[in-house]
Amino acid sequence: MKRVSQLTALTMAFGLAAFSTFAAAIPHSFTLTQLRQQHGVVIDTRPSAFYNGWPQAPGGAFGHEPAALNLSASWLSLMSDTQLADWAKRHHLMPDSAIALYGSDSDNQAVRARLNKAGYLHISLLRDALQAPDRLQRLPHFEQLVYPQWLYQLQQHKPVVATPAGDWKVFEAGWGAPKYYLLSHIPGAGYIDTNDVESEPLWNKVSDDKLKAMLLKHGIRHDTTVILYGRDVYAAARVAHIMLYAGVKDVRLLDGGWKTWSDAGLPVERGMPPTVTPASDFGAPVPGQPQLMVDMEQARGMLRRQDASLVSIRSWPEFIGETSGYSYIKPKGDIAGARWGHAGSDATHMEDFHNPDGTMRSSDDIAAMWKQWGIRPNQHVAFYCGTGWRASETFMYARAMGWKNIAVYDGGWYEWSSHPQNPVATGERGPESSR
Structure with missing residues (x-):
């Protein structure tokens, strides 16, 4: 083990003390204007659904502060120190960057502690966060990526933002027999085998006639809102894209798929898909969006x-x-x-x-x-x-x-x-x- 000279130790101690004094001198909070004057960085510590545009509470703000980064406190247990360092490097975060957080107190504290551990000590709060609706940014169509609590509230017939205009259905999508679905799935969800929307030899989309027949079998019309999830997000996305091509107007994905529902601790059920009354007519030409x-x-x-x-x-x-x-x-x-x-x-x-x-x-x-x-x-x-x-x-x-x-x-x-x-x-x- 290398020895450190007394002079070096004193220098290091002085440097750390000076750095701590400098960190302590940072204001407890910034406004966005003040942070910009410091060329600082804003970090949103909320889950990505709220960052993307979903309001966190009835009447709440839609979206995030301009140019804010999203580092959700819920991700911290999933990120190694190396992964956090990579995230910081990718977003040009420097140890001397002025950083302002916003979110819940507990989320801010968790993110601040983790960033402090990684060497980022110039951390404060954004005092006027989410107070100016006109400046907030969001996904133009955030409603197309739903989150578990929204879907659960919809199922409970509670009022939700971006509620479907008419009839709506939930489906799990996966390849082949529903072996995982049978063990545990979102209550009331049907099951769509991707073999019903694509086929060999090249795994291209099935014919439009077969596609229409599949939709009718599941009780889906052009004006049915379809909410899809999968054990793999891209399986649900494959079905979603083909449904949009067919002409289903409102198709949404559960962002993050089955795992986000499971991790949220929401109710699940097991067993066969529910019995569905087939639709007699799709109500529009297929394909609707070639x-x-x-x-x-x-x-x-x-x-x-x-x-x-x-x-x-x-x-x-x-x-x-x-x-x-x-x-x-x-x-x-x-x-x-x-x-x-x-x-x-x-x-x-x-x-x-x-x-x-x-x-x-x-x-x-x-x-x-x-x-x-x-x-x-x-x-x-x-x-x-x-x-x-x-x-x-x-x-x-x-x-x-x-x-x-x-x-x-x-x-x-x-x-x-x-x-x-x-x-x-x-x-x-x-x-x-x-x-």
Whole structure:
């Protein structure tokens, strides 16, 4: 063990004392204007649902303070010191940054203690937080990502914000038989097998006639509000996107999926899906929104256009051709000229888009990630992955973010790679490769 000289020890002690005195001199609270004058950072310590726009209480504020970061106290137990350091680095948080927190007292105290431990000592409170509704920011369509307590209140026939306009139904979506659903699911939820909306050989969407029949079987019309969740968020998102394509007007996701409901300690039930009276008529043509899906020729036409982005939602090893990502897809590489939209560590993970609890990462983070690759909200944007699940999840996030002209390239890498004439790229490359 290295010895520390007396002079060094005295210097360190003096430095720590001076630093503590400086930290103690920080005001107990800032207004937003004062914090901006200090070039400080605002952190919202509430759950992401309230940061995104849901009011925390009846008559409460919608959204978050301008440019606020979201570091929910509920995430702290899920974040290692390394992960917290990565979060801070990603958001350019420096040890000498002036930081102001807002949220409940207990949440603020928990976040402050954790940040103090990580070396951030210039922490105070935002005194005028959520007091000026006109300056607050939120997801343009936050209501499309519901949270567990909202759904529970809806089921209890309690008044809620963004209540469905008419009939509503809840479904769990998953691949194959409902083995986990049978053991435990959200009370009253039905079950949709993803095999009913996509099929081999390429796992593309089923025919419009089959899709309509599936919807009618589950009692779904064009004006039914459908709330979907999954053990994997992207399974529910896959069904959600295809329902929107079919013409169901109001389709919502439980943000974070089944895990958020389970973690909230809300009631569950087990057993078979409830008996449903089929709908006699969908009430509108199918598909109702064909523009939400592009085919291979349309995807090819989007390449290297400045007003369009064909976006790969695949892991970096898939994008550069180290792996295809799937046991049943042999070719490696990706679409030449496509822009990388991030995903996760492999074909079954989406960490780049998730908070530590699996909910949607902040829209500012996602938009900044995409901007690096030239993916912008004013473009025609089509997402794809291997067969559509991950692409559908990002589609649902972009939709909640208010992006207008978005779609999913249903065929994805599986279809593209099965046609040898299609251009393919491999190897390390950056945003310039898509220009």
